Amino acid sequence: MDCKIVGNGSADIIHEIEKLKLDKKEIENRISKLEAQLKADEAVQMKANQACSSYDSILDGHAVSSNGLTPGMIYRYSRHLLLPDFGVEGQINLAKSSILVVGAGGLGSPVVLYLASCGIGCIGIVDSDIVELNNLHRQIIHPEAYVGHAKVKSAAAACRAINSSINLVEHNQALQASNALDIVSKYDIVVDATDNLPSRYMISDCCVVMNKPLISGAALGLEGQLTVYHHKGGPCYRCLFPTPPPTAACQRCSDSGVLGVVPGVIGCLQALEAIKVASGIGETLSGRMLIFDALSSRIRIVKLRGRSLQCFACGDHADFTQQSFQSFDYEGFTQSPMSDKARPKLSLISDSARITSREYKDLIDRQEPHILVDVRPAHHFKITAIPESINIPLSALEDQISLVDSYLKEVAKDSGKSASLYVVCRRGNDSQRAVDFLSKNGFPLAKDIIGGLESWAQDVDPSFPIY
Amino acid sequence: MEKETQDFSAENCPGEFSGEHNLVGVAGMNSEPSVKIEVLFFAKAREITGLPDISLQVPPSSSAGDCLKILLTKFPRLEEICNSIVFALNEEYAPDSIILKNGDELAIIPPISGG
Numbered sequence: 367m368d369c370k371i372v373g374n375g376s377a378d379i380i381h382e383i384e385k386l387k388l389d390k391k392e393i394e395n396r397i398s399k400l401e402a403q404l405k406a407d408e409a410v411q412m413k414a415n416q417a418c419s420s421y422d423s424i425l426d427g428h429a430v431s432s433n434g435l436t437p438g439m440i441y442r443y444s445r446h447l448l449l450p451d452f453g454v455e456g457q458i459n460l461a462k463s464s465i466l467v468v469g470a471g472g473l474g475s476p477v478v479l480y481l482a483s484c485g486i487g488c489i490g491i492v493d494s495d496i497v498e499l500n501n502l503h504r505q506i507i508h509p510e511a512y513v514g515h516a517k518v519k520s521a522a523a524a525c526r527a528i529n530s531s532i533n534l535v536e537h538n539q540a541l542q543a544s545n546a547l548d549i550v551s552k553y554d555i556v557v558d559a560t561d562n563l564p565s566r567y568m569i570s571d572c573c574v575v576m577n578k579p580l581i582s583g584a585a586l587g588l589e590g591q592l593t594v595y596h597h598k599g600g601p602c603y604r605c606l607f608p609t610p611p612p613t614a615a616c617q618r619c620s621d622s623g624v625l626g627v628v629p630g631v632i633g634c635l636q637a638l639e640a641i642k643v644a645s646g647i648g649e650t651l652s653g654r655m656l657i658f659d660a661l662s663s664r665i666r667i668v669k670l671r672g673r674s675l676q677c678f679a680c681g682d683h684a685d686f687t688q689q690s691f692q693s694f695d696y697e698g699f700t701q702s703p704m705s706d707k708a709r710p711k712l713s714l715i716s717d718s719a720r721i722t723s724r725e726y727k728d729l730i731d732r733q734e735p736h737i738l739v740d741v742r743p744a745h746h747f748k749i750t751a752i753p754e755s756i757n758i759p760l761s762a763l764e765d766q767i768s769l770v771d772s773y774l775k776e777v778a779k780d781s782g783k784s785a786s787l788y789v790v791c792r793r794g795n796d797s798q799r800a801v802d803f804l805s806k807n808g809f810p811l812a813k814d815i816i817g818g819l820e821s822w823a824q825d826v827d828p829s830f831p832i833y
Numbered sequence: 834m835e836k837e838t839q840d841f842s843a844e845n846c847p848g849e850f851s852g853e854h855n856l857v858g859v860a861g862m863n864s865e866p867s868v869k870i871e872v873l874f875f876a877k878a879r880e881i882t883g884l885p886d887i888s889l890q891v892p893p894s895s896s897a898g899d900c901l902k903i904l905l906t907k908f909p910r911l912e913e914i915c916n917s918i919v920f921a922l923n924e925e926y927a928p929d930s931i932i933l934k935n936g937d938e939l940a941i942i943p944p945i946s947g948g
């Protein structure tokens with residue numbers, strides 16, 4: 367900065383010195399703040415790299431009664447201690463245990479909250495996602511203030527607010543075959559609270575090679591499932607499902623929807639199973655599957671097959687090692703991505719049969735005679751739609767193909783020109799399937815809108831609702 | 834909840850099944866004309882069939898595997914999931930070969946992966 371001191375002599379100089387001193391102080395403050403932050407980050411990283419040795423650090427120099435609990439613990443967990451089947455021993459087992467929760471979403475929210483409240487000595491949380499507003503209806507651990515921030519940060523803050531006496535480790539990364547052995551090795555028990563099939567196979571395999579019990583929960587729509595895998599000689603995920611289902615890619619909450627409380631119910635039950643495994647009380651869901659049907663308010667518990675001797679991962683002759691685990695291609699095996707963001711883009715039809723959302727806007731402005739067929743399911747169409755578009759769901763297109771013809775004729779009659787046919791869907795995959803079908807069934811000039819309504823919202827109409 | 838009763842005994846059952854099962858009545862120990870079971874669909878199976886459950890009449894001495902084949906003729910799209918399901922008879926894991934009895938409850942449980 368250039369400072370020119372003109373006239374008035376010493377008063378100006380003194381003033382300038384004071385100003386510079388203030389600047390200096392502010393800069394020094396900023397330096398020490400940044401240094402402290404660096405130190406804290408390093409400490410977190412170091413903690414993450416250490417095995418989660420929980421119990422001693424919880425005691426943290428407090429006087430311990432002869433039963434192994436501090437007065438603070440006795441008061442805080444007194445309602446646990448009063449349970450004859452749980453008691454002091456159960457609580458000490460919780461304090462000594464470390465649990466890794468994979469996923470801080472709909473399932474992970476209640477899991478992590480309950481594990482923190484109940485005094486698990488060390489809780490690790492793995493997730494690479496950030497909190498989004500459309501998560502909050504079910505991911506009850508995250509407040510609005512954390513929208514846009516890392517889920518692990520938000521979840522850990524919520525846990526600290528509930529129980530400052532436990533250890534929390536934030537793994538702000540996606541769990542993958544490359545880092546899973548390292549992370550999982552630091553914990554006694556693993557909770558699968560993820561939202562996708564490749565992660566489920568990967569976590570189960572990891573628990574087999576690292577010999578950890580796995581509390582696995584899942585929820586979609588109005589249904590939930592819960593099982594304890596690889597525990598006391600019970601089956602693993604692959605014992606039950608040696609072949610992944612082929613249509614897994616579209617079985618996500620972001621596609622199929624989920625009633626918020628359903629993962630909440632399953633997550634609470636996962637926390638319960640984790641507490642039972644950690645404390646050593648009761649009979650877990652090893653070898654059984656709990657099936658929750660929210661619509662009919664029914665819970666069924668199905669006895670599962672035992673461990674499969676032919677299992678690829680845990681069978682008697684399985685040759686599945688830590689090395690083979692690390693090099694296994696889980697996304698290839700399940701034909702579906704681990705990340706919700708990496709959606710496979712279909713390219714079924716030629717570029718000449720496609721237009722961009724901007725091009726579509728131009729032809730509206732030119733008043734080109736046309737119809738726009740929206741092939742999303744009817745309940746999607748009710749959420750939002752481009753004005754004047756006609757809803758014919760892809761599944762009904764074959765039966766209602768004559769409708770397309772009559773709409774086209776109507777527009778042609780009104781305008782005196784021939785009308786063109788455009789197709790749109792949510793993201794631009796189903797619209798290609800529709801154009802493919804239409805082109806083979808009498809509508810060779812049908813075109814779809816690339817990127818669907820998402821690109822319409824992004825490139826043409828920012829006020830168009832996205833979901 | 835709506836229930837649909839499907840009669841798949843002998844004459845209604847197309848293809849090789851009807852022939853095979855017409856003979857079963859003679860060989861079988863069961864004197865009843867057919868066995869009525871309840872099939873429960875979960876997750877993707879429910880989505881494909883559009884039903885939470887159906888009552889099914891199967892020929893006597895049908896196995897769980899036979900029943901699945903009958904279901905596949907009625908709901909061909911079940912094919913896409915039939916290699917990755919938990920099959921439970923009366924809330925317990927059952928091999929395909931197990932013979933169905935009157936009043937049995939067969940659950941078809943594909944895995945769900947959401948969260």
Ligand SMILES: [Zn+2]
Pocket residue numbers: 601602603604605606673674677678679680681
């Ligand atoms: Zn196994």
